[in-house]
Each structure stands twice: as structure tokens, then as C-alpha cells.
Amino acid sequence: DSGVTQTPKHLITATGQRVTLRCSPRSGDLSVYWYQQSLDQGLQFLIQYYNGEERAKGNILERFSAQQFPDLHSELNLSSLELGDSALYFCASSVVTDNSPLHFGNGTRLTVT
Amino acid sequence: QKEVEQDPGPLSVPEGAIVSLNCTYSNSAFQYFMWYRQYSRKGPELLMYTYSSGNKEDGRFTAQVDKSSKYISLFIRDSQPSDSATYLCAMTGANSKLTFGKGITLSVRP
Numbered sequence: 001d002s003g004v005t006q007t008p009k010h011l012i013t014a015t016g017q018r019v020t021l022r023c024s025p026r027s028g029d030l031s032v033y034w035y036q037q038s039l040d041q042g043l044q045f046l047i048q049y050y051n052g053e054e055r056a057k058g059n060i061l062e063r064f065s066a067q068q069f070p071d072l073h074s075e076l077n078l079s080s081l082e083l084g085d086s087a088l089y090f091c092a093s094s095v096v097t098d099n100s101p102l103h104f105g106n107g108t109r110l111t112v113t
Numbered sequence: 114q115k116e117v118e119q120d121p122g123p124l125s126v127p128e129g130a131i132v133s134l135n136c137t138y139s140n141s142a143f144q145y146f147m148w149y150r151q152y153s154r155k156g157p158e159l160l161m162y163t164y165s166s167g168n169k170e171d172g173r174f175t176a177q178v179d180k181s182s183k184y185i186s187l188f189i190r191d192s193q194p195s196d197s198a199t200y201l202c203a204m205t206g207a208n209s210k211l212t213f214g215k216g217i218t219l220s221v222r223p
Contacts, residue, residue, distance in 0.1 A: 002156065033211075042215035043157070043201065056210055090156050099145045099205055104156030 003027065004105035006091050012111045018079040021108045025072055025093030031055070032074040033102060034066055037088040049074055050096075081112045116140050119202055119214030127222050132189040136202035136214045139183065143204040143212075146178050148187045151199045151216065160200075161187065192221045 003026035013019055025032050034046040036059075045058035049068035060066075063081075068074040078085060088107045094100035119136045126132055134148075145164055149157035161176040163169045169176045175188040185204070189196055201216040 002158065004156070043213040045210060048210075058210065092156075101147055101159050101162045102157075102211065103159065104149075106154070106156045 002103040002105065004091060004093050004103055006089075006105035006108050008108060009106070010109050010111075012113065013081060014113055015081055015083060017081050017112075018077065019081065019110065021076040021078070021089050021091075021110075023074045023076070023091030023093075023105060025074070025091075026103055029093035029095055029103070030072065031094045031096060031100070032068055032072070033092040033094075034060075034074070034076050035090045035092065035104075037090060037107070038086075043090070046076070078110070083112050086110055086112045117202065117204060117212050117214045120217050121215065122217035123220060124217060125220045125222060126192055128192060128194060130192050130221070132187075132192050132196070132219060132221075134187040134189075134200050134202075134217055134219070136185050136204075137183055138185075138204055138212075140204075140206065140212075141183070142206035144206040145204060146176070146185050147203040147211075148174075148176055149201045149203060149213075151201060153198075157201055192219075194221045194223050197221050 005024040007022045030051045033048045036044045046060040048056040066076045090107045092102035092104045117138045148161040150160045151157040166180045173190045177186040199216045199218045202214040205211040
């Protein structure tokens, strides 16, 4: 068990809808990362937060947004969903940032129909 | 050219075999190298973490980094069916975000 908790485990929704994925990092970790994993693209970095502040952005679509709250949990919001957004979404956390190994949750499997 | 290239696989070996998994990279700034193991329906799990060139051993697993060739390897000795998983290499360095290979699926046949 990595100590990173993600909810829900599965999500099935329709195109055009909006969903929120939630992540609780490991105790003591200040940095939270969001990744998208699909069969053809592998693990794609979306966004990173450090102690409540956005730290880095990757290949995150404008329809997606995230935030990290004062208690360090994070939420990833996906809106105007398209079929191509179906994927596994992982949250990871690390103690600090830059060069620290990441510890991943077990992901949320999103299916858009 | 992608920053990190990993053999696509899949790879199937008999139990007890020595497995060699490899990644190449192009960014000279990478200094920290990792291997993650991902079981089906689970998140990636950190397996090995190394800094710069050299070898690191942990039980049946050995991570090897050759910075001059921009090549990293993970060796698994006496492979077991429980080693069947997807293995992802990852690397980072100064002013570089963590970059993953696409992963290779390993199957160890009893």
C-alpha cells in the first residue's frame, strides 16, 4: 500500500458531463501529481501541486483543472467530457519536489460513453 | 525522437529465467533513474531508485545506469510468476520533469 488514496475507483459517465476525481497524498507528502494513462500514450503528466500552489503543468487540456486544498488533498476536475478522455487517472505524491520518487495511488478508471 | 524509449514488448519468459529490461534516453540532464512495477488494475509501484551511473542491487533486482551511453537496464534474476507485470522506467534531472517510458509487459510462465 503506497499510502496514496484515490476515489472513486471507477467512474462511468456520458459525453459532455463533468466529473471530479479526488486524491489524498501520503502522510507528510507536500507534492501531488496527476497523470493520465492510456494504452497508446502511456503515463502522461498532467499537473503538479506543491503545498497548495501549482508547480508545473504538462499535457493538461483546458477542459481539465485541478487544485490542492489546505489539508493537501487534491481534486482533478474534468469537464465537457469526450470519448477520448476515457483512461486511468493516477494521483501520485512525494515528500518535496524535483527528483523525489513518486508514490502512486491505484487510480480512477474513467469511462466516457 | 522521444526523450525516453523503452522496448515495447510484450516479453514472455519461463520461470527462473534472467530478465533484462532496457530504456534509452536523449536528455543529458537526467541524473535520477527509477524503475516502477505496475500490476494489472494497480498504480505504479517504485521498485528501484538510482542516482547517476553505476549498479544498484536489491534482492533479485539489479538496476544499471550507463550515462555515457544514455542507457539504463533492470535485471531480474530467478524470475517468478509473481514478477509478471508492466515495468516502466522513469527519469528526471535538474529542471526536468519526471519522464516515463511507455512500459513493457512481462509474463513469467510457471
